[in-house]
Structures are given as C-alpha cells and as structure tokens.
Amino acid sequence: MTSERRSGFQYNSCFNGLIDKLHNEGRYRIFAELEREVGKFPVVHLHDGEESREVVVWCSNDYLGMGHHEKVLGAMHDALDAYGAGSGGTRNIAGNHNAIVALEQELADLHDKEAALAFTSGYVANVTALSTLARILPNCVVFSDSENHASMIQGIRGSKAEKYVFEHNDLAHLERLLKEVDPERPKIIAYESVYSMSGDFGPVEAICDLAEKYNALSYIDETHGVGLYGHKGGGYAQELGLTDRIDILQGGLGKGFGVVGGFVTGSALLIDVIRSYGTGFIFTTSLPPVVAEGAVASIQHLKQSGAEREKHQANARELKAMLSAVGLP
Structure with a gap:
C-alpha cells in the first residue's frame, strides 16, 4: 500500500500505530547484519553501512560450531553436487527423499526411539506435534510450563484443547492441577529440558513420575539439549538416563547440530499419527x-565425539566463575 485509502479502514494508520507502539515501549528490533566466515567461529563480520568490523558473537545458538565443521560441510557439498538444491515436493508427493529418511533413522537411533519425523524447523515441529496431538485426542487437557517456548504455546493454542499453565518448574502446582482433572481424560504435560532464556533445567525425572502417576503423555522440548548433553548427544534426558520414560521428544537441528530443521521422536505408532494428521x-x-545430509554428518560425529560437549561445558564453567568473581550473578 503506497498511500492511505480515502474511505474505510485506514490500514497504514493501523500499521504505523503498531510500529510506533514498539518504538515507544523500547521493543522495536533492529537486526545486526552479520557475515559468518568458515574457520573463524565465533568471530563474524558486522556490517554497518559501508563499514565492516570483526566481532565475537556471544549469543549464537550454533553452540558447538558444528555449522563450520569440516565433516558437515563436506557432506553438504557432496549432497549438493549429487542431489541439487531442493527436495522436489512435500513428503506425501515427490519430496520423500532418501536423505530425509536416513536422517529420521539417525534421529530415532540417537534417542533410542522407534521412529522420528523431520520438520523444516524446531518451531514447526512443536506447533505441529502439539496442535495435532491435543486436537485429535478426545477431550484432551494440556499442562504447560509457564516458561515454555512460543512454538509450544502456539501449538497448544492452535489445538483449542483445554489447557492449564503451571508455575515454572513448580511440581506441587503441576500436581494440584493434575488432580483436578478427570483421570479418564487424555493429558499432555509439555515442558523443556533446558530453558533458553533462563538456562534452567527442567525437573525431568519428577515430571516423568507425575506423568506416569496421572496417566499423562510426557512431551519434552530438547531443542537446547540435543548435541550438548548425553553420552551420544541425545540431550539432557539422555544424560539423566530417562529417555525411555518420555513419550514425545522434540528437538532442533539448528542449535547443537549447527544446521537447520526440527524433529520429534517417539513410538512408531505415535509418530505415524503425527505424520498422518499433522497439517504443518x-x-x-x-x-x-543437502540439509538432511549435513544434519546426519553432525549427529554421527557428535554420537562418537564428546570433545565438543566437554569444551563447551568447560567454557561455561570458566565464564560463570569469572562473572561470579566480579559480583555478577
């Protein structure tokens, strides 16, 4: 719309008001223009108009630098030459490429689950899985941690299922809410293993206990745990030896694995239901x-190598000690 309309609803005025509101509240976002360079992680080039300078990025979610790893890049170069750029369609028609099938098999093995389903992003994985399950389970009730990611919240809202939000990591509050619901109704407890904003860990074992006690499905978001925890990079639940007690495990390919995409894992039957009913x-x-092959290379490497995880955690401990030494929490 290049100009305001003469009559009726004034769209530009509405849009300007919304942007002005963000400015007035100090929440308007200006993106930093960054250029990553292979071999220089975590240093990037920051572009500002005609000028450019090198800066260290402290906020990248490519936690282990796998987006620059030679095995990942080599696999992607080979796949690009062999397969071309795109998949050629949806999974239902012409896009069920064998590279994606191999990725799903790798993910299922990573988490010791029967099956996995790959998505275009972790956001889409959460929205699709949660909205689908909560919608198709008759009279379902969802219990959601108050600090869950926006994708989980959106998925739950999209299902139109009844929902209860429990205080962050508050097991007593969660159990009070569970007690109030008819034991015959299907239930989903949705939470995260590692909360990205606070860095808190979810009480995975205790939530598994409650899920089993009240016959609820346990749905865990491991987006910020996969690659970084577990003896083969399967996440925080794997680190705790609890993967077998979780019904649906969601994760991302763009964080610890350094590529892009998302996934869910679980029983073959549950995954088949999401595959068959999930519109997303x-x-x-x-x-x-090419992305699937890069993800497979990253997963396979981190299954065998703990060096990246150990270095990352050592760096985190050192930084925490330095901050604590100068009085910063």
Missing part, C-alpha cells in the same frame, strides 16, 4: 537433501 508436516515442501 503434510502441506509443506520437505527439507532439502
């Missing part, structure tokens, strides 16, 4: 094979 999976072009 059915009606979209699938991941490019």
Whole structure:
C-alpha cells in the first residue's frame, strides 16, 4: 500500500500505530547484519553501512560450531553436487527423499526411539506435534510450563484443547492441577529440558513420575539439549538416563547440530499419527537433501565425539566463575 485509502479502514494508520507502539515501549528490533566466515567461529563480520568490523558473537545458538565443521560441510557439498538444491515436493508427493529418511533413522537411533519425523524447523515441529496431538485426542487437557517456548504455546493454542499453565518448574502446582482433572481424560504435560532464556533445567525425572502417576503423555522440548548433553548427544534426558520414560521428544537441528530443521521422536505408532494428521508436516515442501545430509554428518560425529560437549561445558564453567568473581550473578 503506497498511500492511505480515502474511505474505510485506514490500514497504514493501523500499521504505523503498531510500529510506533514498539518504538515507544523500547521493543522495536533492529537486526545486526552479520557475515559468518568458515574457520573463524565465533568471530563474524558486522556490517554497518559501508563499514565492516570483526566481532565475537556471544549469543549464537550454533553452540558447538558444528555449522563450520569440516565433516558437515563436506557432506553438504557432496549432497549438493549429487542431489541439487531442493527436495522436489512435500513428503506425501515427490519430496520423500532418501536423505530425509536416513536422517529420521539417525534421529530415532540417537534417542533410542522407534521412529522420528523431520520438520523444516524446531518451531514447526512443536506447533505441529502439539496442535495435532491435543486436537485429535478426545477431550484432551494440556499442562504447560509457564516458561515454555512460543512454538509450544502456539501449538497448544492452535489445538483449542483445554489447557492449564503451571508455575515454572513448580511440581506441587503441576500436581494440584493434575488432580483436578478427570483421570479418564487424555493429558499432555509439555515442558523443556533446558530453558533458553533462563538456562534452567527442567525437573525431568519428577515430571516423568507425575506423568506416569496421572496417566499423562510426557512431551519434552530438547531443542537446547540435543548435541550438548548425553553420552551420544541425545540431550539432557539422555544424560539423566530417562529417555525411555518420555513419550514425545522434540528437538532442533539448528542449535547443537549447527544446521537447520526440527524433529520429534517417539513410538512408531505415535509418530505415524503425527505424520498422518499433522497439517504443518503434510502441506509443506520437505527439507532439502543437502540439509538432511549435513544434519546426519553432525549427529554421527557428535554420537562418537564428546570433545565438543566437554569444551563447551568447560567454557561455561570458566565464564560463570569469572562473572561470579566480579559480583555478577
């Protein structure tokens, strides 16, 4: 819209008001223009108009630098030459590329689950899985941690299922809410293993206990745990030896694994239900094979190598000690 309309609803005025509101509240976002360079992680070039300078990025979610790893890049170069750029369609029609099938098999093995389903992002994985399950389970009730990611909240809202939000990591509050619901109704407890904003860990074992006690499905978001925890990079639940007690495990490919995409894992039957009923999976072009091959290379490397995890955690401990030494929490 290049100009305001003469009559009727004034769209530009509405849009300007919304942007002005963000400015007035100090919440308007200006993106930093960054250029990553292979071999220089975590240093990037920051572009500001005609000028550019090198800066260290402290906020990247490519936690282990796998986006620059030679095995990942080599696999992606080979896949690009072999398969081309895109997948060629949705999974239902022409986009069920064998590279994606191999990725799902790798993810299922990573988490010791029967099956996995790959998505275009972790956000889409959460929205699709939660909205689908809470919608198709008759009279379902969802219990959601108050600090859950926006994608989980959106998925729960989209299902239109009844929901209860429990205080962050508050097991007593969660159990009070569970007690109030008819034991015959299907229930989902949705929470995270590692909360990205606070860095808190979820009480995974205790929530598994409650899920089993009240016959609820346990849904855990491991986006910020996969690659970084567990004896083969399967996440925080794997670190605790609890993966077998979790019904649905969601994760991302763009954090610890350094590529892009998302996934869910679980029983073959549960994954088949999401595959068959999840509109966010059915009606979209699938991941490019080049991305799937890069993710497989990253997962396979981190299954065998703990060096990246150990270095990352050592750096975190050192930084915490330095901050504590100068009185910063």
